[in-house]
């Protein structure tokens with residue numbers, strides 16, 4: 625459905641925000657993961673036709689979206705990172721406003737969407753009084769007005785409380801059964817349970833694209849747990865990559881990233897997805913140091 629081929633986005637001469645990204649996506653939830661400045665927003669804005677690639681090509685159902693932006697715009701929903709609601713419109717009026725902009729005249733659909741995002745009981749309340757999570761859910765509802773095939777959501781869970789986060793995740797997971805949902809985040813737990821694929825970006829480059837299980841498999845045998853004396857911890861930490869250190873009296877309980885047993889008594893453990901992603905980025909970036 626969506627095919628990116630050698631996509632580059634430059635800002636001026638110095639900044640390469642997206643660096644030679646190639647990717648094929650169909651339906652499901654794609655978790656676009658990367659630190660601040662990795663290039664996630666720049667990539668999403670190009671897919672949403674809000675900016676053009678400096679080079680490379682993005683095809684939607686075989687059509688070049690730079691040459692034919694309308695082809696994808698009609699089938700796209702977009703929730704930007706800084707989606708703000710500042711007016712005194714009620715939730716329903718807000719939806720009606722966006723529906724008019726998108727040429728949709730279907731009151732039943734607007735009611736259905738407010739129900740879908742669980743805001744139907746607040747339909748007449750001013751949206752400016754909504755919590756962060758409610759605003760984002762309203763943002764999703766407006767992004768779905770045209771029943772898009774592709775839904776792009778940029779850091780949608782930033783600033784949400786745990787319950788709102790969970791609701792939001794469930795909503796995106798449901799949508800991902802039928803549509804292509806591209807969700808950017810730097811919080812792994814946001815996509816851990818719902819992503820069918822993870823696209824991992826670092827400094828503009830796509831360093832991996834794999835299912836969560838594949839990412840976990842690749843880190844198998846590299847995450848270790850050890851309990852060590854404090855003085856040993858001090859020397860060990862300069863030689864291996866410590867993912868987590870927890871003090872327990874005079875000892876330290878450690879989770880360590882290493883290609884083989886990093887110290888006596890260390891036992892290999894199942895990686896969490898976050899650890900597996902760190903393993904992947906670490907290997908790509910610095911290489912694992914082998915201690916003798």
Ligand SMILES: Nc1ncnc2c1ncn2[C@@H]1O[C@H](COP(=O)(O)OP(=O)(O)OP(=O)(O)O)[C@@H](O)[C@H]1O
Pocket residue numbers: 635639640641658659660661662663664665666667810
């Ligand atoms: N309009 C712009 N002009 C100049 N540089 C830009 C512009 N937009 C983005 N950049 C730069 O491009 C790089 C990638 O930024 P981008 O916003 O795409 O990253 P991101 O992964 O979405 O980060 P975040 O998680 O903070 O939103 C950064 O170095 C950023 O400073």
